[in-house]
Amino acid sequence: MGENNKHDEKKITPRKSDFSQWYLDVIRVADLVEHGPVKGTMIIKPYGYAIWENIQKEFDKRIKETGVENAYFPLFIPYEFLQREKSHVEGFSPEVAVVTHAGGEELTEPFVVRPTSETIMYDAYSRWVTSYKDLPVLINQWANVVRWEVRPRLFLRSTEFLWQEGHTAHATAKEADERAQLMLSIYKKFAEEFLAMPLYTGKKTDSERFAGADITYTTEAMMQDGKALQFATSHNLGDKFAKVFNLKFTDENGDTKYCYQTSWGMSTRSIGGLIMVHSDDRGLVLPPKVAPVQVVVVPVWPKEEFKNEVNSEVEKIMNELKVDFRVKADLSDERVGEKLYKWEKKGVPVRLEIGPRDIKEGCVVLSRRDTGEKITVKRDELKKKIFNLLEEIQENLYRNALKRMEENTERVETYDDFKKAIDNKKFVLGYWAGSSEDEKQLKTETMATVRCFPFEHEDESGKCFYTGKDGAKLALFARSY
Amino acid sequence: MGENNKHDEKKITPRKSDFSQWYLDVIRVADLVEHGPVKGTMIIKPYGYAIWENIQKEFDKRIKETGVENAYFPLFIPYEFLQREKSHVEGFSPEVAVVTHAGGEELTEPFVVRPTSETIMYDAYSRWVTSYKDLPVLINQWANVVRWEVRPRLFLRSTEFLWQEGHTAHATAKEADERAQLMLSIYKKFAEEFLAMPLYTGKKTDSERFAGADITYTTEAMMQDGKALQFATSHNLGDKFAKVFNLKFTDENGDTKYCYQTSWGMSTRSIGGLIMVHSDDRGLVLPPKVAPVQVVVVPVWPKEEFKNEVNSEVEKIMNELKVDFRVKADLSDERVGEKLYKWEKKGVPVRLEIGPRDIKEGCVVLSRRDTGEKITVKRDELKKKIFNLLEEIQENLYRNALKRMEENTERVETYDDFKKAIDNKKFVLGYWAGSSEDEKQLKTETMATVRCFPFEHEDESGKCFYTGKDGAKLALFARSY
Numbered sequence: 001m002g003e004n005n006k007h008d009e010k011k012i013t014p015r016k017s018d019f020s021q022w023y024l025d026v027i028r029v030a031d032l033v034e035h036g037p038v039k040g041t042m043i044i045k046p047y048g049y050a051i052w053e054n055i056q057k058e059f060d061k062r063i064k065e066t067g068v069e070n071a072y073f074p075l076f077i078p079y080e081f082l083q084r085e086k087s088h089v090e091g092f093s094p095e096v097a098v099v100t101h102a103g104g105e106e107l108t109e110p111f112v113v114r115p116t117s118e119t120i121m122y123d124a125y126s127r128w129v130t131s132y133k134d135l136p137v138l139i140n141q142w143a144n145v146v147r148w149e150v151r152p153r154l155f156l157r158s159t160e161f162l163w164q165e166g167h168t169a170h171a172t173a174k175e176a177d178e179r180a181q182l183m184l185s186i187y188k189k190f191a192e193e194f195l196a197m198p199l200y201t202g203k204k205t206d207s208e209r210f211a212g213a214d215i216t217y218t219t220e221a222m223m224q225d226g227k228a229l230q231f232a233t234s235h236n237l238g239d240k241f242a243k244v245f246n247l248k249f250t251d252e253n254g255d256t257k258y259c260y261q262t263s264w265g266m267s268t269r270s271i272g273g274l275i276m277v278h279s280d281d282r283g284l285v286l287p288p289k290v291a292p293v294q295v296v297v298v299p300v301w302p303k304e305e306f307k308n309e310v311n312s313e314v315e316k317i318m319n320e321l322k323v324d325f326r327v328k329a330d331l332s333d334e335r336v337g338e339k340l341y342k343w344e345k346k347g348v349p350v351r352l353e354i355g356p357r358d359i360k361e362g363c364v365v366l367s368r369r370d371t372g373e374k375i376t377v378k379r380d381e382l383k384k385k386i387f388n389l390l391e392e393i394q395e396n397l398y399r400n401a402l403k404r405m406e407e408n409t410e411r412v413e414t415y416d417d418f419k420k421a422i423d424n425k426k427f428v429l430g431y432w433a434g435s436s437e438d439e440k441q442l443k444t445e446t447m448a449t450v451r452c453f454p455f456e457h458e459d460e461s462g463k464c465f466y467t468g469k470d471g472a473k474l475a476l477f478a479r480s481y
Numbered sequence: 482m483g484e485n486n487k488h489d490e491k492k493i494t495p496r497k498s499d500f501s502q503w504y505l506d507v508i509r510v511a512d513l514v515e516h517g518p519v520k521g522t523m524i525i526k527p528y529g530y531a532i533w534e535n536i537q538k539e540f541d542k543r544i545k546e547t548g549v550e551n552a553y554f555p556l557f558i559p560y561e562f563l564q565r566e567k568s569h570v571e572g573f574s575p576e577v578a579v580v581t582h583a584g585g586e587e588l589t590e591p592f593v594v595r596p597t598s599e600t601i602m603y604d605a606y607s608r609w610v611t612s613y614k615d616l617p618v619l620i621n622q623w624a625n626v627v628r629w630e631v632r633p634r635l636f637l638r639s640t641e642f643l644w645q646e647g648h649t650a651h652a653t654a655k656e657a658d659e660r661a662q663l664m665l666s667i668y669k670k671f672a673e674e675f676l677a678m679p680l681y682t683g684k685k686t687d688s689e690r691f692a693g694a695d696i697t698y699t700t701e702a703m704m705q706d707g708k709a710l711q712f713a714t715s716h717n718l719g720d721k722f723a724k725v726f727n728l729k730f731t732d733e734n735g736d737t738k739y740c741y742q743t744s745w746g747m748s749t750r751s752i753g754g755l756i757m758v759h760s761d762d763r764g765l766v767l768p769p770k771v772a773p774v775q776v777v778v779v780p781v782w783p784k785e786e787f788k789n790e791v792n793s794e795v796e797k798i799m800n801e802l803k804v805d806f807r808v809k810a811d812l813s814d815e816r817v818g819e820k821l822y823k824w825e826k827k828g829v830p831v832r833l834e835i836g837p838r839d840i841k842e843g844c845v846v847l848s849r850r851d852t853g854e855k856i857t858v859k860r861d862e863l864k865k866k867i868f869n870l871l872e873e874i875q876e877n878l879y880r881n882a883l884k885r886m887e888e889n890t891e892r893v894e895t896y897d898d899f900k901k902a903i904d905n906k907k908f909v910l911g912y913w914a915g916s917s918e919d920e921k922q923l924k925t926e927t928m929a930t931v932r933c934f935p936f937e938h939e940d941e942s943g944k945c946f947y948t949g950k951d952g953a954k955l956a957l958f959a960r961s962y
Binding site: 034036037038041042043044045046048049050052053069070071072073074075076077078081093094095096097098099100101102103104110111113120123124133139143144146148150159160162332 | 515517518519522523524525526527529530531533534550551552553554555556557558559562574575576577578579580581582583584585591592594601604605614620624625627629631640641643813
């Protein structure tokens with residue numbers, strides 16, 4: 001159902017020959033997403049959306065464990081709200097979609113479709129918060145946002161995308177920064193444990209900071225083409241927004257103070273990253289924890305006469321497995337090879353084949369999506385074996401991605417080595433004390449940007465490879481999506 | 482957190498003196514929702530949104546059991562799509578919000594913010610479906626939609642609201658109608674079992690039909706003021722949309738045919754209904770199954786010296802109950818009376834009080850939100866007792882609502898009796914053979930509309946009380962939200 005038959009060319013371009021085309025091919029053959037009629041919008045198809053649902057469910061659980069509650073704020077924001085925070089409006093006004101007509105009439109005051117919700121949420125917080133007893137405010141929303149895209153790319157850059165945006169208010173600057181860093185650590189754990197995606201974490205430079213933030217913390221993942229993808233960000237907003245939205249509280253001593261705030265978000269873009277980290281030339285590869293289907297059962301009928309016998313065995317297996325796994329049986333009339341190929345393209349971690357001989361011998365054949373390995377398993381060990389196999393696959397995918405990231409991260413001392421490394425599609429670590437102007441210049445010369453100042457190298461400092469200044473911090477550079 | 486302190490007037494207007502004000506008061510004191518800055522939009526606050534999350538979780542499970550998958554389609558729809566189905570555009574164009582500017586430029590082709598997604602989804606289906614093997618298409622989406630409201634009311638009528646919209650495509654008219662009726666039966670069971678809301682179900686008249694549907698099936702609930710609230714609808718769209726969006730398939734014999742379709746939806750409006758069916762003059766009343774907090778634990782410290790002893794007992798109780806129930810402990814420094822009152826207003830089904838004497842005697846005191854009854858319970862029976870109590874409350878709320886609906890539904894033979902019954906705030910059953918014109922006239926004369934032709938009376942027919950025509954079907958009338 002929902003298969004895009006008319007366009008289903010089965011060919012997948014190899015990663016080496018054209019990575020961007022490979023990405024689009026993987027998305028097409030796995031039937032994840034397609035472009036909508038309005039430029040830059042996307043239609044997330046059932047199989048692609050099921051991935052997002054699994055991401056939502058797990059991440060929602062993790063943030064609620066830290067005391068966050070969900071709420072919902074309006075899609076429409078008065079333009080005047082956006083304008084209150086200077087750098088915020090400069091950052092977003094070029095990207096907003098504006099509603100000028102509604103209910104058959106021209107509006108006296110046009111409004112924008114939210115590109116992000118700081119302004120409308122903090123205006124509400126300023127009504128809700130009066131005393132220190134009302135703090136902290138810890139609210140998240142799952143929503144669609146719109147940012148006009150000139151060069152849209154499915155999942156990676158779309159005019160409309162789905163995300164969660166968390167927005168908190170605190171009594172002290174310290175507590176706000178701790179919350180911003182806590183959420184970043186949750187993104188990191190979530191990406192590594194659930195999506196098998198290793199990440200660099202650190203601080204953004206001033207020029208890469210979120211429009212309106214004091215500090216932007218980021219998580220950066222390495223794609224198989226060596227480019228960086230910003231997975232999720234967490235912002236320490238200081239009291240900037242609190243001041244323009246008059247978000248104040250009375251403390252224990254009766255003094256009136258401004259709140260300190262954070263915001264943090266992860267979007268459907270993460271699915272694009274998930275694809276580009278794990279998938280291969282045979283199609284999509286999904287870590288078991290996020291896979292909509294973890295095990296697909298494919299019956300083998302060498303002759304029609306075996307159909308009933310095999311199918312009733314398949315039913316037994318389904319009933320046995322569906323308690324613990326997301327499992328699906330493919331009883332369609334396609335040829336076995338076609339079925340195995342179809343589910344391989346869709347990245348199902350484990351495919352299970354069973355035919356008349358297997359039934360006689362009391363076993364089934366499992367194939368691993370990550371390694372392609374085939375394993376014959378006794379029926380009475382099936383459940384335990386699948387459980388272990390899914391764990392192995394999850395770990396194996398993470399190990400491979402981590403190895404790739406480590407092997408392709410290079411430290412440089414000179415600008416020449418920097419350029420070589422970037423041209424060799426590496427993540428580059430080097431001391432950096434450049435200005436925003438220098439960052440622009442570096443980008444025009446090498447197409448690389450500062451991804452972050454990694455936490456793991458916070459204590460190191462040395463001579464900037466670009467400006468020659470001493471006492472420079474170690475920065476991570478890469479070309480990026 | 483998120484309490485609306487500045488506006489928290491504790492007064493609740495009694496239902497009898499002003500039902501609309503009572504509704505607004507209940508919403509305010511329970512802290513569920515408030516108006517957004519753009520007219521007609523709403524900010525769903527954490528406690529209100531938690532109700533929606535519970536509705537989503539349960540309903541999503543129920544529709545997936547029927548084979549429905551979730552997906553996501555764009556917020557923005559080309560205006561031209563809307564125009565393809567004549568009655569559809571007539572129905573919706575007066576309500577749509579139009580985006581004319583984006584990315585800092587005026588758009589060559591303006592587009593609308595989705596009021597509903599038939600057009601954009603069926604355009605996609607026409608690309609996805611080629612063969613009978615691709616059918617049925619069974620897709621749902623959870624999304625925000627925008628319909629411009631002149632007279633907005635929180636939850637009941639808002640410019641932006643949240644909903645699910647299911648959209649299916651089938652090979653035959655029969656299968657489509659069966660799906661439309663299946664989904665209606667799921668809405669009915671969901672409302673009755675989960676929300677404790679009894680419903681009338683039936684067919685809409687031509688004039689009340691969804692813009693573009695062949696048949697609209699509806700579920701109608703009775704509010705405490707005798708008005709009807711349309712809870713959810715399910716539409717048999719026939720092949721109208723399939724024809725304008727060229728949604729065709731090749732059947733087993735190689736013949737090309739148009740699909741038959743359904744759409745069906747339930748929105749945040751249902752929360753407004755939930756409030757007006759169960760709540761009372763003391764505030765919100767929630768059925769346990771949908772309540773964000775099912776049990777609130779309130780410690781009683783007659784003296785500060787007891788605080789630690791009582792709190793450690795509260796912790797034990799929490800650990801015992803949180804496994805099976807949604808439970809919360811109120812350890813704030815408010816007075817016990819204040820706390821009990823606060824959670825009463827929020828409609829928590831069971832409040833649990835425990836103090837030093839209770840600990841000595843090995844018991845706690847439970848109070849029921851629905852009846853106000855207080856029960857002393859032995860600690861070792863607590864879990865079992867709460868389990869039974871929550872079931873009793875759920876059933877009691879349903880029984881009361883059903884009794885009210887039955888007692889306030891009146892059968893009439895004449896137009897005079899009809900007018901009397903409507904003025905007495907009744908649901909009215911009467912034979913009806915009127916035209917759409919007659920419905921308009923009836924509405925101007927009595928403010929009542931035909932809610933539906935109830936399924937349970939399908940076989941009855943008689944003399945129309947308004948036109949005098951024979952062979953009229955029995956219809957349900959009411960004033961409505």
